[in-house]
Amino acid sequence: MAKRKVIWTVKANKERKEILEYWMLRNKTRTFSIKLNRLILYNIGLLADHPTIGRKTDIEKVRVKIVRDYLIFYEFSNSELIILSV
DSSP: OOOOEEEEOHHHHHHHHHHHHHHHHHHTSSHHHHHHHHHHHHHHHHHHHOGGGSEEOSSTTOEEEEETTEEEEEEEOSSEEEEEEO
16 A cells, blocks of 8 residues: 555644744754654654554544654544644
C-alpha cells in the first residue's frame, strides 16, 4: 500500500506553529523547536504508514498519538491521514 497523504487542518497547523513559537521565545533559541518539530513530523510519518498505532478516542474515527507532552489527534482513510489537532 502506498503511503497516505498527510493533510493538516488549519487548526492543527496553527497549534503546531504556536507551540514551536512558544519554545523559541521561552528558550531564546530555535534549537529545541527544531528538534520538537522533527519529532512531531517523524511521528506523523509513522502514523501515515501505521495509523492504527494511535489510541482510539471517545469520538468515532478519531485517534490520538502522544508525542512528548503533546497529543496529536487524527483521522485516517486508505489514502489520507488528516491531522485534526496538536
